[in-house]
Amino acid sequence: MVRAGGILKLAAVIFAFLLAVLLAFQLLEINVDFRLGSVMSRSVPVNEGPTKPVRHKCGLSKSCPGGHFAFKMASGAATVVGPKICLEDKLLMSGVKNNVGRGINIALVNGRTGDLIKTDSFDMWAGDVAPLIKFLKEIEEGTIVMMASYDDSSTKLNDEARSLIADLGSSAITSVGFRDNWIFVGGKGIKTKSPFEQHIKNNAETNKFEGWPDVLEMEGCVPQRLD
Numbered sequence: 001m002v003r004a005g006g007i008l009k010l011a012a013v014i015f016a017f018l019l020a021v022l023l024a025f026q027l028l029e030i031n032v033d034f035r036l037g038s039v040m041s042r043s044v045p046v047n048e049g050p051t052k053p054v055r056h057k058c059g060l061s062k063s064c065p066g067g068h069f070a071f072k073m074a075s076g077a078a079t080v081v082g083p084k085i086c087l088e089d090k091l092l093m094s095g096v097k098n099n100v101g102r103g104i105n106i107a108l109v110n111g112r113t114g115d116l117i118k119t120d121s122f123d124m125w126a127g128d129v130a131p132l133i134k135f136l137k138e139i140e141e142g143t144i145v146m147m148a149s150y151d152d153s154s155t156k157l158n159d160e161a162r163s164l165i166a167d168l169g170s171s172a173i174t175s176v177g178f179r180d181n182w183i184f185v186g187g188k189g190i191k192t193k194s195p196f197e198q199h200i201k202n203n204a205e206t207n208k209f210e211g212w213p214d215v216l217e218m219e220g221c222v223p224q225r226l227d
Contacts (some may be wrong), residue, residue, distance in 0.1 A: 180213065
């Protein structure tokens with residue numbers, strides 16, 4: 001009986017030891033899980049989905065500073081795709097809007113507010129240069145002038161028309177020739193030559209399209225007129 005009692009006591013001690021070990025392991029596991037969970041919660045933000053790319057006005061590569069109007073434009077592509085002019089996320093001229101035509105396409109914008117004044121196109125292949133000259137002479141001081149070529153923009157241009165466009169800040173208009181591509185942003189009353197201008201010559205050796213040069217694209221920030 002004594003020996004049996006000793007065995008029972010020994011068994012009870014072993015059982016208690018094993019129970020204590022089991023509890024210790026469980027506590028250790030809970031503690032490890034807690035710490036690991038804390039680390040994971042700090043390293044992985046909760047409810048943070050994929051970030052969306054920032055879109056700038058007119059699809060510019062970066063935003064414009066305050067006091068500037070964002071613009072993006074493209075010349076026409078041969079005789080197939082018309083030019084496109086966008087200002088402050090508003091599409092002013094395009095084939096989709098059905099307000100572009102062969103020759104020189106022009107959008108006039110209020111230099112203070114950025115509001116569109118009017119648009120027009122002038123056929124410089126089969127048209128008359130007189131309406132273009134009249135249009136240019138009537139542009140009011142402080143107006144932003146945006147121009148884009150489509151098909152041919154120079155055949156009917158004369159010295160007077162070129163001079164009026166040069167007065168708007170163009171440096172390249174004097175050399176724009178048959179089927180050249182040309183885009184330009186200037187202004188009535190500008191004191192210096194505009195930095196917003198691109199010109200590519202019609203050249204059989206470098207033309208992207210048969211008989212026509214590559215499309216020109218340009219983006220930038222036009223200073224707002226404050227006075």
